[in-house]
Each structure stands twice: as C-alpha cells, then as structure tokens.
Amino acid sequence: MTRNQCGLIRLTIWPAAMLMAVGAWAQQPAPPNPAQTKAAEAQDLAKLSPVANPVSGAVKNQLPRFQKNMVAAAEAMPAEKYNFKPTPEMNSFAHLVMHIAQSNNGLCSKISDTAPPDARIADTDPKDKLVAALKASFEHCSSVLDKVDDSKLGDQMILFGNRPFSRAAVLIILSDDWYDHYGAQATYLRLNGILPPTAQPPKQ
Secondary structure: OOHHHHHHHHHHHHHHHHHHHHHHHHHOOOOOOHHHHHHHHHHHHHOOOOOOOHHHHHHHHHHHHHHHHHHHHHHHOOHHHOOOOOOOOOOOHHHHHHHHHHHHHHHHHHHHOOOOOOOOOOOOOOHHHHHHHHHHHHHHHHHHHOOOOHHHOOOEEEEOOOEEEEHHHHHHHHHHHHHHHHHHHHHHHHHOOOOOHHHOOOOO
C-alpha cells in the first residue's frame, strides 16, 4: 500500500469516526433539570398524607427491630461470658443487660405515666433471669407505648434525679438509648469472637 493510499484511507475514516462520535453524544440523555426534578419531588410529596403522631410513632416503629436485635444479642452471649469486661474498669455484659432492662422499664413508664414493673434484677443474676427481664422490659414498652400519642409532647417530667424533661425529649432519649445500648452489646460480642445479630449473614 502506498503512502498516498494510506493517507486517503485516513481521510476517509476520520470524518466517519467524527460523525459516529457526534451521533453517540447526541443520543445521550440530557442531564436532569434541577427545577423539573424539584417540581416532581414536590408533586410526589403533595400526594402523601401528613404523618399522624410523628414523634411517638417513629419511636414505636423502632421498637420491634431493637427488641429483636437486643434480645438476640443477649441470647448470643454464652452464660459463662456474662461476667466479661473489656477492661477491669468497665461494666460486665451482665450489667449491660440489666441496665437495658431497667432503662426500658423506667423510660417507658415515664413516657406513658404508668408505674414501672416490679422487676428486681442484679448483674449477679444468671443469664436466663437477665434475658427474661430484658424480654419483659420490651414487652412492657410495647404495651404502654401503644397508648401514647403526640398530644402531650410538651408535658414536663423529672428524670435522672431532679432534671426536667419534656415527654418528647424522653422519647428521643429512649430511642437514643436503644442505638447506644445495642452498639455496646455488639462490641462485647465481637470482643468474644461472636457476630452480633445485625452482622450475621441471612439465613438461606
């Protein structure tokens, strides 16, 4: 092939490649228009009904998931490991389970204006008793919170000795406690080579 023939081929291919590139670019979808996207989102939101009892309802919706995971975490720790402490200065796993049960009973009773259950437990109790107390505390929360709505979120109550809190604040504290306490349970389990419930692979 001569040099002139090669040049002719290049002159023929180059415009064709340019046309193909331009055609491909022209076929790409246009970037979304921010104004149109915002208008579409507003239309979607307009179709939704307002949420009834958004604060108490949100906490109540969280309860079944945390009940399942936190009870499962307490059950996953072997009984002989209930005295385990990550460091000597820290609380034992048994103390953590006891504290969760007591916190559930106390906060849910405050929120619902009901008397707390007479649950007498200590961190020296065996695993079976502590797990049973934890289950009962979640059942107590489920029962009393079922009657709570957002009509009295501004009501004041005394918590932690002599500190005033609104009912809304105590609902948020309860929710925060679940996140915090499950994170602590998960850490104790992992330090003992046990996967916490939310890290376990799905069952086939």
